[in-house]
Amino acid sequence: MSDAELDPVIHAPVRLRITVTLSTLREGDYLSFSRLQQLLDLTPGNLITHLRKLEEAGYVASVKPVSDGQARTAVYLTHAGRAALERYTAALRQLLDQATP
């Protein structure tokens, strides 16, 4: 695999937006499913589909913090996810540099 190959798990509009949005959180923080859905303006089903793909790759993990006695799902970017986004961003920059002589 050459350096400038784009990770197909991240290189899709919805998953790129999920990954980048979660990367703005500080490490140790997580974002509720409903706030993420509202930020990205997605249907729950669409968001779940893409979150599952990111979870399967080990980039995203979920927690169920209990507040007011009821559990709400929240998600965060794992270390592997942050590293993958960094590699993706670097590869993207490399490809763009190659495209503009």
Place this chain on the structure above:
Amino acid sequence: MADDDLLGTRQAAELLQRTADHARQRLVVNQPLIYGAWGAAWLIGCGAMWLSVLGQHPFRGAAGWASAVLGAGIALAIVATAITTGRAARGIGGVSARQGMMYGLSWPAGFAALFTLVGAATHFGASPAVLGVLGAAGPLVVVGLIYMVAAGMWLDWIMFWLGGWELLVAAVGAWTGPVGVLLMDAVAGGGGFLAAAALVAWRNRS
């Protein structure tokens, strides 16, 4: 947007940038707004207090109208802080939420202790001049200390220097007496907040 739209390299870079800007704008607390609100409250409120005590011999204390202006300014700044913080923090859990809760509680705790202390000073017969100095310099000591410590939690140098500046204004202002300290609060204290607001806005420019 379909499931797996083919994404060009340039499109992907633009989408990444746009998403990052959008997320930061929504998820990060608007610090310039908070500093700006407190700077305005301090500048206008303490400015009014200063005008109302100007030329008092002996010092009797600020007029009711001036205290009302300061009170209204502080109330507005509290509302602005609560709204912008609540909006950004909604849905965020984990370390930041716990830090934010403890940080948030330190404010009413610090001011409750300060006002109780000023009440005790009144009770034990402090003169209007002493009460004026305590009431004007005390809040900046609380603000300055909380900011310096909280800056360590978020590694925020502008907040750190703002805290240190407000401590300096309180210490120097107290020595200028009950009239002078109000002018110091307004110009140097409020000015410090406004300068921090401008600096953070400049730091956050994309």
